[in-house]
Amino acid sequence: WIVFTDLDGTLLDHHSYSYEAALPAIKYLQEQQIPIVLTTSKTQAEVSQLQQELQLSSPFIVENGAGIYWPCTTGGEHVAHSMCSPREHWLALLEQLKPEFGQHFSHFAELNPKDVVELTGLSLADAEKANQRAYGEPIHWYGDQSLKRSFIEKATSLGAHILEGGRFLHMSGNVDKGQALQWVAKRYQQHYSKPVQTLALGDSQNDIAMLNAADKAVIVRSPVHPPPELQRPPSLITQYLGPEGWFEAINYFIADSSIPN
Ligand code: 2M8
Ligand code: MG
Ligand code: MG
Incomplete structure (x- = not known):
């Protein structure tokens, strides 16, 4: 599995930007060596800080899929791939x-x-x-x-x-988080020479392409707008908002054994 997650309103609380409530689920995925790919409207500068705080070394996707940052094999740095004009x-x-x-x-x-x-x-x-x-x-x-x-x-x-x-x-430009998810999933697939399964979590209109492209989609409930409409029903619409909803979703997939337990 690879977990792709939006930040604002999904992993982060819409108002406080806290990820506190999701931490045990993040830790669990890290123990299971399931990559967490932050997939967001935020910038490289914003996401790099969060990667450090959460001790993530996985690839990440910025500015709604316009930039994909892939980790250097030599460690530390990420290399940028731009998908549109500056x-x-x-x-x-x-x-x-x-x-x-x-x-x-x-x-x-x-x-x-x-x-x-x-x-x-x-x-x-x-x-x-x-x-x-x-x-x-x-x-x-x-x-x-x-x-x-x-x-x-x-x-x-x-x-x-x-x-x-x-x-x-x-x-x-003509970018979205769905195309970026496919780009990243393909690279993982080439790397491991076996199919990967994708799980995506999001809350807003700018997450629709990513949620449609993923094998399993979770809509994290938002305090400010109704759940976005997908091509097919999501696997889950959370009861809880933001990071509490994120924690709820990961536990849901552990309980149904989609994610190993
Ligand atoms: C902007 O992104 C959010 C994502 O949903 C928005 O459009 O509301 C971006 O400017 C991002 O860089 C910033 O951190 C965020 C803050 O709310 O707003
Ligand atoms: Mg969001
Ligand atoms: Mg976002």
Whole structure:
């Protein structure tokens, strides 16, 4: 098995960003040598810190699948594989949309770190890490929903791909967490010369592609939006929110012996 997990609202509490409640389940998977692949909208700077805290050396996926970090065989470092154009490209495209939609949104590059703190509840240091983006741009939309739909349509017609996270619209290339999951699973398969099974956990619209691509899908219940719609029913929609839901899900798969016990 390989476990692919979203962070915000899934492994991390939507408000406090704590993973505390999930720790025993993380430890269990580590003991079983089941890789945990953090698969997130967050940046390389944000995820590297978490990899250290959780003592993970597995590959990780950043900015909604735009960047895949694969561990060096020589240890320590990870090598980046980029799946789309750099942030500057998307910032330039966003400028083209400002005459029509500019008064309905703000975005990270034009916000100061304190604004990001206000919008996210991150610490100042973490907000700075969240702004070190390589492949796209988070947009804070404060216009109404129908305008949001026309904004997304226009951005799409200009070649961008928009995904919705728990708080922001993410503008980037034609990337998603599902394609990234397949890329990583294939590399593992080549490495071990045997099929691998994938389990994915997520809470939001930007997790749908990953949940659809995985062998088993878990929707971790969100305090802010209804469970996203998948192509097929998920294996589980958790009762509990965020990291409590994550702990619940891993135990569910241990109980039904999908994960060894
Ligand atoms: C953004 O990502 C979340 C993920 O769902 C969102 O869109 O709400 C990113 O900017 C990420 O880098 C940041 O850590 C997070 C903080 O809430 O927001
Ligand atoms: Mg999430
Ligand atoms: Mg996310």
